[in-house]
Amino acid sequence: MSTRIAFLKGHGTENDFVIVPDPENAIDLPPAAVAAFCDRRAGIGGDGLLHVVRSAAHPEAKEMAAEAEWFMDYRNGDGSIAEMCGNGVRVFARYLQRAGHVTEGDIAVATRGGVKRAHIAKEGDVTVGMGKALLPEGDVTVSVGERSWPARNVNMGNPHAVAFVDDLGHAGDLLAPPPVGPASAYPDGVNVEFVVDRGPQHVALRVHERGAGETRSCGTGACAVAVATARRDGADPAVTGTPATYTVDVPGGRLVITEQIDGEIEMTGPAMIVAEGEIDAQWLETVNP
Numbered sequence: 001m002s003t004r005i006a007f008l009k010g011h012g013t014e015n016d017f018v019i020v021p022d023p024e025n026a027i028d029l030p031p032a033a034v035a036a037f038c039d040r041r042a043g044i045g046g047d048g049l050l051h052v053v054r055s056a057a058h059p060e061a062k063e064m065a066a067e068a069e070w071f072m073d074y075r076n077g078d079g080s081i082a083e084m085c086g087n088g089v090r091v092f093a094r095y096l097q098r099a100g101h102v103t104e105g106d107i108a109v110a111t112r113g114g115v116k117r118a119h120i121a122k123e124g125d126v127t128v129g130m131g132k133a134l135l136p137e138g139d140v141t142v143s144v145g146e147r148s149w150p151a152r153n154v155n156m157g158n159p160h161a162v163a164f165v166d167d168l169g170h171a172g173d174l175l176a177p178p179p180v181g182p183a184s185a186y187p188d189g190v191n192v193e194f195v196v197d198r199g200p201q202h203v204a205l206r207v208h209e210r211g212a213g214e215t216r217s218c219g220t221g222a223c224a225v226a227v228a229t230a231r232r233d234g235a236d237p238a239v240t241g242t243p244a245t246y247t248v249d250v251p252g253g254r255l256v257i258t259e260q261i262d263g264e265i266e267m268t269g270p271a272m273i274v275a276e277g278e279i280d281a282q283w284l285e286t287v288n289p
């Protein structure tokens with residue numbers, strides 16, 4: 001691993017990320033190094049890591065290079081790879097703007113879940129086109145201790161189980177991944193959202209993220225929740241011919257999600273960069289000798 005690595009720290013509704021700019025994909029980032037960077041006590045700390053690479057320089061993104069110059073090589077805090085990260089895309093767009101790679105307005109970002117388009121607003125919010133939700137058939141159940149709930153299986157590029165509960169406290173401490181069944185519904189693991197109503201088209205959630213634990217927000221999770229809640233409410237924009245907008249409160253703030261009549265989902269919320277620095281070379285040696 002190179003001995004001088006610059007990093008930044010950013011968050012979107014307190015879903016926080018270590019950002020590692022590496023345009024030419026020259027930095028070796030094995031899972032153990034990612035986990036060390038994201039460690040909140042012995043590292044920098046983050047729910048995940050945004051490896052910023054030119055699409056043309058990354059084997060998984062080359063084919064998207066004509067459409068999107070930059071690839072978000074997203075890693076969960078435990079070092080595992082995920083297909084998509086909604087808050088991550090917003091923070092990624094904010095980073096590209098801050099670094100001067102793009103200006104305010106519309107930009108494209110390559111992700112493992114395809115090319116996403118983000119709009120950077122003057123006021124500070126970033127809106128991202130999240131694509132369409134898939135709602136696989138089949139009953140899913142989420143359990144915490146003695147309680148269990150039926151859940152909705154929603155795929156936003158990454159897998160989610162959305163459970164409506166009476167009280168977010170019923171989700172308990174969420175120190176461990178809540179069991180979700182049947183396991184065959186989620187061969188690669190799952191992100192779990194617990195949801196309560198707050199008012200008309202307004203809900204609140206808690207989330208246990210695959211590869212990160214309980215986090216303060218999850219953008220793909222908020223989209224999954226908005227779609228699951230809309231269907232529960234009998235609102236399917238493709239059928240009603242009216243877009244459905246839901247406000248989703250997360251422990252770290254608020255996201256606004258709109259599903260258009262063609263099924264395309266847009267998510268709007270804040271995205272900030274909070275710090276930048278350089279990884280200490282000696283520490284790096286202990287992480288990845």
Ligand SMILES: N[C@@H](CCC[C@H](N)C(=O)O)C(=O)O
Nearest residue numbers: 082085086087158218219220
């Ligand atoms: N926090 C993210 C989701 C990150 C990936 C997730 N943990 C997974 O493994 O699928 C978001 O904002 O969407």
